[in-house]
Amino acid sequence: METDRTADDVFGLLADGIRLDILRTVARAQQENRKTGVAKLSFSDIYDRVDVDGTSKLSYHLGELTGTFLRKHENGYAFTHAGEQMVRFVLAENYRHPSDIGTIETDGACLHCGETGLRAALHDQYFLLQCRACDRPNFSYTVTPAQVQAHDGAALIDAVTWTLVGDLVKMRQGVCPDCAGRIDTEVLDASDQPVGDTVPASFATSSECQQCLRFMSLPLTHAAAYHPESVAFHWEHGVDIMGTGMWEFHRYLHDGEWTAEQIETDPDEYRVALRRDAATLRLYLDENAAVTRTERVQRRDRRDRRSR
Ligand SMILES: [Zn+2]
Ligand SMILES: [Zn+2]
Structure with missing residues (x-):
């Protein structure tokens, strides 16, 4: 598993709408499954939920995210610590400007x-x-x-x-x-x-x-x-x-x-x-x-x- 990606590489990996969708999808599925305690999402579950053109494309994007933002287990994908931080940031839209609070x-x-x-x-x-x-x-x-x-x-x-x-x-x-x-x-x-x-x-x-x-x-x-x-x-x-x-x-x-x-x-x-x-x-x-x-x-x- 990769360990030597630079910050440039890692942020480059995220400059893709499908990959961000994959991260959001895993987070939403984890939230839906929280009662069953299943924190992983299988390849076919991700394929069902993400708008991607064919399984080989999904496989490619998952391969790029795995190691840095996702961890691959026997029966699915879950977040790494960086994936966890990044997806919360993206879901909360904390990259925007805070709206005005007045005085x-x-x-x-x-x-x-x-x-x-x-x-x-x-x-x-x-x-x-x-x-x-x-x-x-x-x-x-x-x-x-x-x-x-x-x-x-x-x-x-x-x-x-x-x-x-x-x-x-x-x-x-x-x-x-x-x-x-x-x-x-x-x-x-x-x-x-x-x-x-x-x-x-x-x-x-x-x-x-x-x-x-x-x-x-x-x-x-x-x-x-x-x-x-x-x-x-x-x-x-x-x-x-x-x-x-x-x-x-x-x-x-x-x-x-x-x-x-x-x-x-x-x-x-x-x-x-x-x-x-x-x-x-x-x-x-x-x-x-x-x-x-x-x-x-x-x-x-x-x-x-x-x-x-
Ligand atoms: Zn510090
Ligand atoms: Zn004063």
Whole structure:
């Protein structure tokens, strides 16, 4: 079986309507057969369902797809991992432009000026949250045409929130959300970052996949907030971390409720404090933003700190 096809070869294989029809047909048959658990489609089943001129032509096209997009078994064809990814992309028509979402008003505070109230719109096909007061960008993420088609208004904001949370959960474990390769995270001094002088975050995480080059950066406090201990801590205080848009956490940086500081060097160690009511959760993180221990403390200095 081939293993040395290049990206040019592989995309060339798909530049054919019949082959794309074959992939769609296998996916539809798998969906129809999901109750019987039959994930393969035989040659004759494919021939019955695809508009192709003769069995030798079908045989040729199947031969071209096999190895890269399809796997051949004794009694039929099924997807390879690449076939699986490609057919979902094609069926969802995610190669199109996302349709316009208009402007969606949403909660959250501006990372830069601290004012409340953000607005979402598509900007060059990306989902972009901008501050209503100062107009500066606060959060940008990919959206797909399928996502925009299936969700609108507040539901689209929720859909972006959950996509982001899913990505962050994987990244925290070192798994790239796009290629499932290894994603490495390091902690950086936020003042060295391009927007460092306009945001109140002192430290940021920078995550990068060496394989597919997926990149993501966020304030260290926000990265720590997705740790299970923080999720539990906030849940007990009436906040659903996982179901809240990350941009809604910006206000905690402005009001000083969430802070990050470096407490050791060589090796570097950081302490993030997340305050809620009279309680504080402290998370200690290493140079790769991995949480090494946590502690909860009751705040005694609440009144002093507020009156400062
Ligand atoms: Zn602003
Ligand atoms: Zn990757």
